[in-house]
Amino acid sequence: xxxxxxxxxxxxxxxxxxxxxxxxxxxxxxxxxxxxxxxxxxxxxxxxxxxxxxxxxxxxxxxxxxxxxxxxxxxxxxxxxxxxxxxxxxxxxxxxxxxxxxxxxxxxxxxxxxxxxxxxxxxxxxxxxxxxxxxxxxxxxxxxxxxxxxxxxxxxxxxxxxxxxxxxxxxxxxxxxxxxxxxxxxxxxxxxxxxxxxxxxxxxxxxxxxxxxxxxxxxxxxxxxxxxxxxxxxxxxxxxxxxxxxxxxxxxxxxxxxxxxxxxxxxxxxxxxxxxxxxxxxxxxxxxxxx
Numbered sequence: 145x146x147x148x149x150x151x152x153x154x155x156x157x158x159x160x161x162x163x164x165x166x167x168x169x170x171x172x173x174x175x176x177x178x179x180x181x182x183x184x185x186x187x188x189x190x191x192x193x194x195x196x197x198x199x200x201x202x203x204x205x206x207x208x209x210x211x212x213x214x215x216x217x218x219x220x221x222x223x224x225x226x227x228x229x230x231x232x233x234x235x236x237x238x239x240x241x242x243x244x245x246x247x248x249x250x251x252x253x254x255x256x257x258x259x260x261x262x263x264x265x266x267x268x269x270x271x272x273x274x275x276x277x278x279x280x281x282x283x284x285x286x287x288x289x290x291x292x293x294x295x296x297x298x299x300x301x302x303x304x305x306x307x308x309x310x311x312x313x314x315x316x317x318x319x320x321x322x323x324x325x326x327x328x329x330x331x332x333x334x335x336x337x338x339x340x341x342x343x344x345x346x347x348x349x350x351x352x353x354x355x356x357x358x359x360x361x362x363x364x365x366x367x368x369x370x371x372x373x374x375x376x377x378x379x380x381x382x383x384x385x386x387x388x389x390x391x392x393x394x395x396x397x398x399x400x401x402x403x404x405x406x407x408x409x410x411x412x413x414x415x416x417x418x419x420x421x422x423x424x425x426x427x428x429x430x431x432x433x434x435x
Contacts (some may be wrong), residue, residue: 145353153196161236179333183392213373213374213377214377215316215319215320215374215377216230216234216235216320217234217235217319217320217323218233218316218319219233219234219235220233220291220293221293221390221391222293222385223258223260223291223292223293223294224291224292224319224323224326225256225289225290225291226239226283226289226291226292226324226326226327227239227283227285227286227289228240228278228283228284228285228286228329229324230283230284230324230326230327231324232319232323232324233327233381234323236242238320252288252435253435254286254288254289254418255288255289255389255404255405255406255428255431255432256288256289256290256291256405257279257282257288257289257290257291257403257404257428258290258291258293258403258404258405259291259292259293259401259402259404260293260295260385260400260401260402260403261292261293261294261295261400261401261402261405262294262295262296262297262298262308262312262400263294263296263307263308263311263312263315263330263334263337264302264303264307264308264311264337264340264344265298265302265400265401266337266340267399267400267401267418268334268400268401269334269337269417270415270418270419271401272331272337272401272404273334273336274419274420274421275419275424276331276334276423277421278421278425279327280327280331282428283327288428290327292315292326292327292330293385294312294315294316294378295312295378295381295382295385295386295397295400296308296309296312296313296375296378296382297382297386298378302340302341303338303340303341303342303343303344304341304342304343305343305344305346307338307343307344307345308345309372309375309378309379310344310350310372310375311333311344311345311350312374312375312378313345313349313368313369313372313373313374313375313378314329314333314368314369314372315329315330315333316374316378317368317369317373317374318330318354318359318365320360320368320374321358321364321365321368322354322360322365324391325357325358325359328357328358328359329353329354329357329359330362331357332353332357333353336353341387347369347370350369351365351366351369351370375388379384385397390404392407393407395409405427405428405431405432406431406432406434406435408431410424410427
């Protein structure tokens, strides 16, 4: 009984989301004179996210989430985790670690990198594209594990055809039906990210992209992407993520990309910092050395 009393109600979560949106909109007004790509801490994306949080909260309060199909492979609080060989952790599979390259590394747990992102977020693209090769190498060799948490809050603001939620749902479809090919498909979505204000690829084009990363377009996977099967779940999940702390941390996602390494937040001040694989590698090494 006590735990239920302490748990925020849906109305309380909705009010918190409104308050957060208001505060972030005020921040945005102060920064409007700065260049859009100069909003290095993701404030521009956060403002859009904050405005959308209100929509999510209202929708969640008036519509039952019971009608939304939930993915089964996003078992890490709504994220998919990848290990050695880019193999996905699922309810029935745990990748087998490879032998460590040195005695020192043998006693060290590989760092766990957690990224919250929106496939329409331009700041996410600025991080993902230059860092993709490095991330892929680390995870493939067992030097790190990677959790990707797809979110969707840019529909109607960045593209006119709901690309944010369609791309997010498509990525989750791949996580569901071809989980160990998730990394390559996720990276491709960022490589093909449409410019803000333009129509993103159609669902048929998202299906066609599967072949570009050697994913077989099975009937289940094709239907999942074309019907935006996980769209309702993604909407509800995004609302929860943006309004409640990340489990096991004191952080709440306040913009994307939101990056944690072993629970420590990675931040940047300039575009150069954000886009630098060397700087991110230094941060990962620094956090790993603290084990």
